[in-house]
Amino acid sequence: xxxxxxxxxxxxxxxxxxxxxxxxxxxxxxxxxxxxxxxxxxxxxxxxxxxxxxxxxxxxxxxxxxxxxxxxxxxxxxxxxxxxxxxxxxxxxxxxxxxxxxxxxxxxxxxxxxxxxxxxxxxxxxxxxxxxxxxxxxxxxxxxxxxxxxxxxxxxxxxxxxxxxxxxxxxxxxxxxxxxxxxxxxxxxxxxxxxxxxxxxxxxxxxxxxxxxxxxxxxxxxxxxxxxxxxxxxxxxxxxxxxxxxxxxxxxxxxxxxxxxxxxxxxxxxxxxxxxxxxxxxxxxxxxxxxxxxxxxxxxxxxxxxxxxxxxxxxxxxxxxxxxxxxxxxxxxxxxxxxxxxxxxxxxxxxxxxxxxxxxxxxxxxxxxxxxxxxxxxxxxxxxxxxxxxxxxxxxxxxxxxxxxxxxxxxxxxxxxxxxxxxxxxxxxxxxxxxxxxxxxxxxxxxxxxxxxxxxx
Amino acid sequence: xxxxxxxxxxxxxxxxxxxxxxxxxxxxxxxxxxxxxxxxxxxxxxxxxxxxxxxxxxxxxxxxxxxxxxxxxxxxxxxxxxxxxxxxxxxxxxxxxxxxxxxxxxxxxxxxxxxxxxxxxxxxxxxxxxxxxxxxxxxxxxxxxxxxxxxxxxxxxxxxxxxxxxxxxxxxxxxxxxxxxxxxxxxxxxxxxxxxxxxxxxxxxxxxxxxxxxxxxxxxxxxxxxxxxxxxxxxxxxxxxxxxx
Amino acid sequence: xxxxxxxxxxxxxxxxxxxxxxxxxxxxxxxxxxxxxxxxxxxxxxxxxxxxxxxxxxxxxxxxxxxxxxxxxxxxxxxx
Numbered sequence: 001x002x003x004x005x006x007x008x009x010x011x012x013x014x015x016x017x018x019x020x021x022x023x024x025x026x027x028x029x030x031x032x033x034x035x036x037x038x039x040x041x042x043x044x045x046x047x048x049x050x051x052x053x054x055x056x057x058x059x060x061x062x063x064x065x066x067x068x069x070x071x072x073x074x075x076x077x078x079x080x081x082x083x084x085x086x087x088x089x090x091x092x093x094x095x096x097x098x099x100x101x102x103x104x105x106x107x108x109x110x111x112x113x114x115x116x117x118x119x120x121x122x123x124x125x126x127x128x129x130x131x132x133x134x135x136x137x138x139x140x141x142x143x144x145x146x147x148x149x150x151x152x153x154x155x156x157x158x159x160x161x162x163x164x165x166x167x168x169x170x171x172x173x174x175x176x177x178x179x180x181x182x183x184x185x186x187x188x189x190x191x192x193x194x195x196x197x198x199x200x201x202x203x204x205x206x207x208x209x210x211x212x213x214x215x216x217x218x219x220x221x222x223x224x225x226x227x228x229x230x231x232x233x234x235x236x237x238x239x240x241x242x243x244x245x246x247x248x249x250x251x252x253x254x255x256x257x258x259x260x261x262x263x264x265x266x267x268x269x270x271x272x273x274x275x276x277x278x279x280x281x282x283x284x285x286x287x288x289x290x291x292x293x294x295x296x297x298x299x300x301x302x303x304x305x306x307x308x309x310x311x312x313x314x315x316x317x318x319x320x321x322x323x324x325x326x327x328x329x330x331x332x333x334x335x336x337x338x339x340x341x342x343x344x345x346x347x348x349x350x351x352x353x354x355x356x357x358x359x360x361x362x363x364x365x366x367x368x369x370x371x372x373x374x375x376x377x378x379x380x381x382x383x384x385x386x387x388x389x390x391x392x393x394x395x396x397x398x399x400x401x402x403x404x405x406x407x408x409x410x411x412x413x414x415x416x417x418x419x420x421x422x423x424x425x426x427x428x429x430x431x432x433x434x435x436x437x438x439x440x441x442x443x444x445x446x447x448x449x450x451x452x453x454x455x456x457x
Numbered sequence: 458x459x460x461x462x463x464x465x466x467x468x469x470x471x472x473x474x475x476x477x478x479x480x481x482x483x484x485x486x487x488x489x490x491x492x493x494x495x496x497x498x499x500x501x502x503x504x505x506x507x508x509x510x511x512x513x514x515x516x517x518x519x520x521x522x523x524x525x526x527x528x529x530x531x532x533x534x535x536x537x538x539x540x541x542x543x544x545x546x547x548x549x550x551x552x553x554x555x556x557x558x559x560x561x562x563x564x565x566x567x568x569x570x571x572x573x574x575x576x577x578x579x580x581x582x583x584x585x586x587x588x589x590x591x592x593x594x595x596x597x598x599x600x601x602x603x604x605x606x607x608x609x610x611x612x613x614x615x616x617x618x619x620x621x622x623x624x625x626x627x628x629x630x631x632x633x634x635x636x637x638x639x640x641x642x643x644x645x646x647x648x649x650x651x652x653x654x655x656x657x658x659x660x661x662x663x664x665x666x667x668x669x670x671x672x673x674x675x676x677x678x679x680x681x682x683x684x685x686x687x688x689x690x691x692x693x694x695x696x697x698x699x700x701x702x
Numbered sequence: 703x704x705x706x707x708x709x710x711x712x713x714x715x716x717x718x719x720x721x722x723x724x725x726x727x728x729x730x731x732x733x734x735x736x737x738x739x740x741x742x743x744x745x746x747x748x749x750x751x752x753x754x755x756x757x758x759x760x761x762x763x764x765x766x767x768x769x770x771x772x773x774x775x776x777x778x779x780x781x782x
Contacts, residue, residue, distance in 0.1 A: 203712075204712070205710045205711070205712050205713070357711070357712045358711035358712055358714070359711070359714065359715075359716055359733050359734070359735040360711065360731065360733065360735050361711075363733040363735075364733075394731050394732070394737075398711060398735070398737070399711050400710070400711050400712045501759075504717065504718070511719075511722045512717060512718055512719045512722055513719040513722045513723050513757050516719060516757060516759070517757075583761070584761065588713065588760055588761065
């Protein structure tokens with residue numbers, strides 16, 4: 001778990017009293033066990049800056065001020081797309097019908113644990129953010145969506161909502177908890193909205209976008225849980241405080257799930273632009289040599305171990321390497337693992353996670369997985385690489401969501417980063433490392449319950 | 458019925474009216490066109506095509522043949538109402554089983570007509586309803602066709618005549634053949650659904666084989682099927698003795 | 703005001719009539735699904751595109767006016 005534990009035997013000074021910009025921010029006061037109660041949360045962070053409207057005009061003024069503060073802070077979404085948070089809030093606030101806020105902690109990405117960790121340990125910070133966002137866009141309802149496999153998170157969230165209701169602050173906006181299925185694409189915005197509207201957790205064709213017409217056909221603001229935690233802090237401490245850390249283009253801090261051969265793998269809070277080496281150091285260093293690092297999750301890109309020492313963790317710094325932070329995933333692959341075998345398994349898994357609603361995604365990812373398997377097994381047809389590139393162009397950007405795009409990105413990145421290893425396998429077939437157990441997590445095998453339509457023609 | 462009997466007796470001496478012929482011919486053509494529409498529809502969904510017969514042509518043909526079938530169906534209904542022989546009112550033509558002439562078998566025609574109307578109207582308004590709803594209604598064609606066929610054999614007072622029989626058999630053969638291809642092509646996709654389809658088709662064939670000899674082809678059929686007694690000895694009812702070949 | 707043809711990939715079931723009716727802009731991939739570039743339709747192509755959209759059995763082909771750029775980010779949103 002997180003290395004930044006504190007036992008809370010002595011009361012923590014409120015964060016605002018720090019005179020030096022420092023971490024932790026979101027993880028400030030995170031308990032080593034269980035969750036912060038409402039009382040403890042208020043003791044550290046103070047009460048919510050705005051507590052219910054006293055007159056509609058003042059409420060609207062406060063709402064506009066919050067959105068402007070978020071805009072000044074330069075906060076970007078923490079769900080993977082890094083979309084400007086304020087822009088999203090403005091779009092929903094400007095809609096005519098009453099809005100709804102959805103807190104996205106579905107976290108379908110297997111290599112990411114930050115959202116469920118937040119809800120397990122610091123649910124009130126996320127709920128604060130949800131309530132603030134609701135006031136900012138004029139919503140009367142906040143729905144927190146959490147993955148069905150996050151038992152602890154569900155438990156602590158339920159208790160947190162009960163605490164708020166008991167304290168009299170759980171009704172405006174009303175807080176609801178919804179458990180969503182554990183699938184890779186279940187956390188995609190339109191899939192989430194589809195599920196909340198009573199349908200399956202599968203993406204839908206957009207437009208209309210959720211911010212125009214989402215849950216119950218109302219304008220819906222979908223934010224990642226961590227994004228809302230940051231909103232809760234910015235509302236208290238202001239945009240300049242937020243910008244004291246991070247880079248100009250990606251200010252503030254972020255949660256990162258660090259996994260692989262490390263002494264202390266887990267969820268860490270870093271400032272944007274921190275070096276990978278410093279993060280690894282904070283995690284107690286590696287326990288094996290590395291082949292490379294996967295950044296951004298299973299829709300992300302690899303960086304070869306030769307280049308890792310120079311890496312800084314912000315999208316701006318990673319762009320030249322063809323990578324991005326995504327939802328804050330840093331997965332280190334040890335030298336014992338065979339990157340080719342891992343890629344083959346991953347390609348198959350990603351194909352299996354397709355909801356098969358769109359032909360190009362269903363057939364394209366299947367064909368890509370098959371071709372990669374052939375290359376790895378040394379039985380590839382001639383011109384296999386060209387075939388992969390051709391399939392990639394047929395598959396990416398031709399589905400209703402970005403799943404095929406991400407899968408194609410990952411596969412192409414694997415082939416490029418580990419070109420030497422793939423060439424070896426193409427010539428000589430499987431290596432010793434291929435037989436080892438997989439290092440990369442691949443849960444939720446039975447995705448067909450997502451509602452596939454059987455084999456497509 | 459007493460009053461009309463007198464009027465009918467006068468018409469009888471003049472021979473079968475034009476409407477009588479028109480009802481039969483439009484009915485037969487409608488059956489033929491409905492059969493063709495189903496065959497084209499199944500070919501359409503099987504995505505069969507050649508360079509001379511691209512998909513959009515098959516699809517257009519299917520839609521146009523269906524509309525033409527509707528035209529002939531409407532003509533068939535109108536002429537049967539206008540034909541004073543059997544006193545079929547417009548209500549009988551649309552509401553099943555309330556007529557006085559062979560009520561059950563005529564009623565089947567009304568059922569088939571209603572189903573075809575539903576299918577065609579929903580198809581014309583396709584853009585306004587969900588695809589799944591539209592398709593569910595469209596599958597009613599698989600019900601309307603056998604009902605129409607049995608209606609033809611049951612109400613036609615010349616069912617034993619060679620032409621209607623031949624036509625019906627050809628239509629049955631065409632539809633069964635095309636359903637067989639559909640089941641073979643689509644078997645893997647949905648075994649249950651195609652199993653039911655195959656079973657229903659087989660059951661229908663069995664029904665026809667068993668029913669024809671003891672039903673329309675038997676000499677007592679006109680009476681058993683519900684022809685009103687006043688018309689039973691009518692030359693038109695016994696007209697099968699001078700069938701045009 | 704330019705118009706574009708776009709396919710709803712979820713509704714599309716690879717019937718292929720669109721490619722027959724607008725072969726200048728729509729080709730089919732190896733699985734039978736349409737590939738349409740996003741460029742605006744030429745004036746004379748619009749009525750063919752509309753005919754193709756009407757012929758599509760599942761209404762997957764859409765002919766739309768240009769949407770505002772604010773919505774252009776649509777497809778890049780995984781989880782907010």
